[in-house]
Amino acid sequence: MKISRPDKVFYPGEGLTKGDVVEHYRTVAPAMLPHLRGRPLTLRRYPDGIEAEGWFQKHPGEYFPSWLRTVRVPRRGGGTDEYVVCDDEDSLLYLAGQATVEFHVWLSTVDAPEKPDLLVLDLDPPEGTDVADLRTAARRIRDHYAEVGLAAYVQATGGRGFHVAAPLDATAATDVVLELSRALADRVAAADPDRLTTAQRKDQRGDRIFVDANRNGYAQTFVAPYSLRARPGAASATPLDWTELGKAEPDGWGPGKLRRRLARKDDPWRGMEKNAGSAEKAWEKFG
Structure with missing residues (x-):
């Protein structure tokens, strides 16, 4: 696929060009496409x-x-909206060639947009947060998921925090999943109120980490695994094994490091749907 102006610099600090961005997506396509396929996309473009x-x-x-x-x-509220869906490598590379730096996906598919198959809590820290506190918070979320029968998967966002996702069986409505995610976030924050909060207003959070459940609403998105981030450093959102979290940084995987990682390691989120849980059963166990 021909890419216009491949030598145009997209990441000045790293000297990475548009061609490098496209090549990144060519490299990660086998791991990334299963997380994009069948989902409405929001593109973040930087021409x-x-x-x-x-x-x-x-x-x-x-x-x-x-x-x-x-x-x-x-x-x-009525009507429909049109979205791009990226099901194959040609589509991914075309969109990258259109200066899409970041790919954000729905937590449900186009076939069942009101039945999410993912629940995601996002750890959003203020400046200066110790990464050890973020890791502890991610593990705390994992443990609370387990208490209600949900399997937890962690992702370094490529930005400042971590996502903790749980695959769902896509039987519960969006509003049920949203309320469950908010209840989980509240329970997690209540267990460590000095370091965690669910306060929506920034001026009420102080120096605490925001446990954000808002991505679970209808038509909301989270950054797709293996997407670049439009930040200095050119880090990618990177799924991790829980055993890796102890040394992981939220923005620790630039293109070169991620390429080497994928050459030796399978995607930790591969096959996560086999561990899909029920949001309704999770509510029953919530207690």
């Missing part, structure tokens, strides 16, 4: 590189080729 203005694009551009899959998804 002039990450130090210039970028934007989130939820809906396909009129110039997108006819072969690129798009799907209309129901909109809360």
Whole structure:
């Protein structure tokens, strides 16, 4: 696939070009595509590189080729909205060639948009947070998931925090999953109120880590595994084994390090759907 202006610098601090960004997505495609396939996408595009203005694009551009899959998804309140769906490597590389630096996905699929198959809590720390506190918080979330029968998977976001995801069996409605995620976040924060909070307003959080359940709402997204982040350092969102968390940094995997990782290690989230839990049964165990 021909890419226009491949030598254009996208990450000035690292000297990475648009061509390097496309090559990153070519490298990660086998691991990344299972996490994109069948899900509505939101694209974060930076045509002039990450130090210039970028934007989130939820809906396909009129110039997108006819072969690129798009799907209309129901909109809360009536009507539908059109989204891009990335099911194959050609689509992924085309979108990267359109200056998509970040890929964000729904927690449900286009076939069942109101039945999430993922629940995600996001650890959002203030500046200066010790990474050891983030790791402890991630493990605390894992333990609370286990108490209600959910399997926990951790991801370094490529930014400042970690995501802790639980695969679901896609039988519960979005609003049920959202309420469950909020209840879990509240319970996690209540267990360590000096370091964790669910306060929505930043001025109420102080120096505590925000345990964010908001990504579980309808049409909300989280950064897809193996997506680059539009930040200095060019780190990617990277799924981890729990045994790796003790030495993991949220932004610890740049393109070179991630390429070497994938050459020797399978995706830790591969096959996570086999451990899908029930949101309704989790509620029953909540107590």
